Amino acid sequence: MTRGGVRCMGRGRGRPAAIVDGTQSPRHYWGSELARLREEAGLTQQELAAKFPIDSSHLHRLEHATRKPPDLEFVEVLDEFVMGRGHLVKTYKMVLRLEAGAKYADYFAEALALEPTADRIDWYGGSIVPGLLQTEGYVRALTVAAHPFWTAEKVEKTVDDRIRRAAVLHRSTPLQMLAILDEAALRRPVGGRQVMVEQLDHIAELASDGLAVVQVLPYEVGAFPLLDGQMIIYRFVNDPPLVYTEGSVSGQLVEEKSEVDESILMYDLTRGQALPPSESLAFIVDAIKEHQGNV
Structure with missing residues (x-):
């Protein structure tokens, strides 16, 4: 853990990636929580991505909020793999509610x-x-x-x-x-x-x-x-x-x-x-x- 965000491990074990700053937007918060839970589960981005039909670069983008999950079912499976006990699902639903209430098309x-x-x-x-x-x-x-x-x-x-x-x-x-x-x-x-x-x-x-x-x-x-x-x-x-x-x-x-x-x-x-x-x-x-x- 670092001040203001989560420093996630990169696509190969032991190589640090950029800090995930969860304070910038609801999606950034969700991404930082994904990074935190993944690290607590002892998984690198590459190891977690291998459990899905996605590559580690896509997971990196999810954690940094430059991509969004395809659907809620994807988030539910992701939550199971990182042992989130429903936390990722709850926070992602929060993101969807906040975005639905935004004054933008x-x-x-x-x-x-x-x-x-x-x-x-x-x-x-x-x-x-x-x-x-x-x-x-x-x-x-x-x-x-x-x-x-x-x-x-x-x-x-x-x-x-x-x-x-x-x-x-x-x-x-x-x-x-x-x-x-x-x-x-x-x-x-x-x-x-x-x-x-x-x-x-x-x-x-x-x-x-x-x-x-x-x-x-x-x-x-x-x-x-x-x-x-x-x-x-x-x-x-x-x-x-x-x-x-x-x-x-x-x-x-x-x-x-x-x-x-x-x-x-x-x-x-x-x-x-x-x-x-x-x-x-x-x-x-x-x-x-x-x-x-x-x-």
């Missing part, structure tokens, strides 16, 4: 759980500012527009939850945030001109402070690979990347390597058409002035 919940673990996120948000860069006023305007029949209390809960997520940009080991902003996301006065001034000021400040690398994709580019949707790439130190894609009313987490590779290529091609960071910052400043002139 079901199809985004799984991707959302990856934010605290990711070491780097590449984000193209289409005509919307990426979520981790959004301000309160901007989030509120988007939420009211998408859910006009929600109560004010429900709207504010959504705003608070979204803003709280941005804490990953300020953690002790900061997230590497790279964003592509479509010019449409800069020009459309979401929430009004003053809200957009505050939003773009916030983005410019994050970029200037080195908390995010921002590139603008101007209208003059024309067609580009990600024109018809949004994409987020989650990158990890010890695990392969995952990709989340989203349309207007649906989204999916992509895990298959060939599809992940193709998605990353599409993202890289799009980024190659965007302005360099320094020119992008100047572009954002010009957009701020434009909005200020119309307040």
